[in-house]
Amino acid sequence: MTEPKSKWSGEVTKHSNALDLKPDIFKADDPKTIARSLKHSAEISKRRKADPYRSAMSMLTFYINRAGKNLSKLRRRKLEAAKNELRTAFGRDQK
Template identity: 60%
Template sequence: MVPERSARWSQKVTSSSHALHLEEGVFSLDDPKAIARSLKAAAEASEQRKSEPFRSAMSMLTFYINRAGHQLPARRRRILEAAKNELRELYGRPRRH
C-alpha cells in the first residue's frame, strides 16, 4: 500500500510546480496540441526552471504520465503520448513513433 502522503506529493508537484506554472487542468485536455502549447508557454515563461524550456516541458509531461502509471486510462495515455510529439514539433525536434 502506498502511503497517502506520497500520493499527495506527486499530485502537488503536477498542480503547483515551482519550476513551471501550469495552466489548471492542462493534463486533462483532450487536444494534444493544446497540452503541448500550454506546457511550452509555461516553460518559456518560467524563470525558475533549471534546464532549457523544451526539456522542462517534456519532463513535466513525462513525470505526470509516469506518476499516473497503470491508473491512467488508455485513451488519456494516448492523448498525453501524442502531446509529447506535438511538443517535439513545436520545438523543431523530430517526432517519435
C-alpha cells in the same frame, strides 16, 4: 488518528517550482493544446533549471509516469501524442 497524506507527485504537478501550469491542462482532449500550454509555461518560467523543451517534456513525462495505471488507454494515448506535438512545437525531430 492521522489524516492520510496527499501524494507528493500530485503536489508537484500542482505546485511545480519550475513551471506554472494551467489548471487541469493534462485533462485537455487535444494533444496540441497540452503541448502549446506546456511550451508557453516553460518559455515564460524564470524558475526552471533546464531549457524550455526539457522542462516541458520532463513535466509531461513526470505526469504520465506518476499517473501510471490510473490513466485510461485513451488518456495515455493523448498524453503520448502531446509529447510528439511538443517535439514539433519546439522544432525537434521525431524519432
